[in-house]
Amino acid sequence: MHYEADTHTHTLASGHAYNTIMEMVQAAAAKGLKALAITDHTKGVPGHEMKGAPGDIYFRNFVVIPRDINGVHLLMGAEVNILNGGSVDLSERALRQQDIVIASIHKQCYDDEGLETNTQALLKVIENPYVDIIGHPDDSNTPLDYERLVAKAAETGTIFELNENSYRDPGLRKNCKENQLTYLALCKKFGVPVTIGSDAHFMDVVGQHEHNEVILKEADFPMELVMNTSAEKLINYLKARKARFLQA
Numbered sequence: 182m183h184y185e186a187d188t189h190t191h192t193l194a195s196g197h198a199y200n201t202i203m204e205m206v207q208a209a210a211a212k213g214l215k216a217l218a219i220t221d222h223t224k225g226v227p228g229h230e231m232k233g234a235p236g237d238i239y240f241r242n243f244v245v246i247p248r249d250i251n252g253v254h255l256l257m258g259a260e261v262n263i264l265n266g267g268s269v270d271l272s273e274r275a276l277r278q279q280d281i282v283i284a285s286i287h288k289q290c291y292d293d294e295g296l297e298t299n300t301q302a303l304l305k306v307i308e309n310p311y312v313d314i315i316g317h318p319d320d321s322n323t324p325l326d327y328e329r330l331v332a333k334a335a336e337t338g339t340i341f342e343l344n345e346n347s348y349r350d351p352g353l354r355k356n357c358k359e360n361q362l363t364y365l366a367l368c369k370k371f372g373v374p375v376t377i378g379s380d381a382h383f384m385d386v387v388g389q390h391e392h393n394e395v396i397l398k399e400a401d402f403p404m405e406l407v408m409n410t411s412a413e414k415l416i417n418y419l420k421a422r423k424a425r426f427l428q429a
């Protein structure tokens with residue numbers, strides 16, 4: 182299977198990734214990708230900081246960046262931090278301007294509160310119209326009730342992510358494979374779309390999805406629900422989501 186898009190990558194701006202936007206685009210073009218999402222980290226809140234990540238203004242000036250470079254369509258966005266209580270750490274003004282928004286739990290910015298409270302927080306994030314993708318919800322260190330979350334995502338059109346980084350560092354996330362298989366089965370049942378993201382923090386792994394591809398096969402997951410199989414499908418899906426709140 183050829184995947185045309187990588188929906189989750191980081192640049193120098195994140196503070197702990199090491200390439201420029203142009204280097205990431207060149208890597209994507211070299212791998213034959215047609216779309217690349219740049220989703221740098223946001224900076225958290227006092228007491229729960231993502232150190233080194235840029236402030237709101239960084240995410241409000243993407244108008245200066247061309248969206249088609251070297252045959253690659255760029256989606257300029259953010260990987261925002263889910264905060265306790267289910268809010269995220271980017272202003273509404275900035276959120277409205279993103280081409281793509283991933284919201285993820287990171288331990289720097291979120292304290293585990295147990296399955297029920299974590300699930301309540303995530304339900305609120307899924308209801309946030311600016312959040313397109315729930316990033317790497319696959320870590321048993323912050324347990325979640327997947328059935329309720331995927332059922333909610335079916336109502337809102339929110340995408341669930343398979344994240345390749347969950348496999349690069351074995352100590353990073355607990356039971357990630359098992360959890361991914363659980364929510365993939367539910368996404369299949371409820372017709373919820375998924376994305377696969379390299380979560381590259383260096384250009385050599387842009388477009389790298391090999392563990393995620395294996396999981397998709399293992400889950401016998403329908404390819405029409407995988408947004409990365411076609412750049413056009415992904416771009417149109419995100420545009421349609423955005424149109425809903427821009428009209429509101």
Ligand SMILES: [Zn+2]
Nearest residue numbers: 260285316317
């Ligand atoms: Zn992340």
Ligand SMILES: [Zn+2]
Nearest residue numbers: 189191260380
């Ligand atoms: Zn990331």
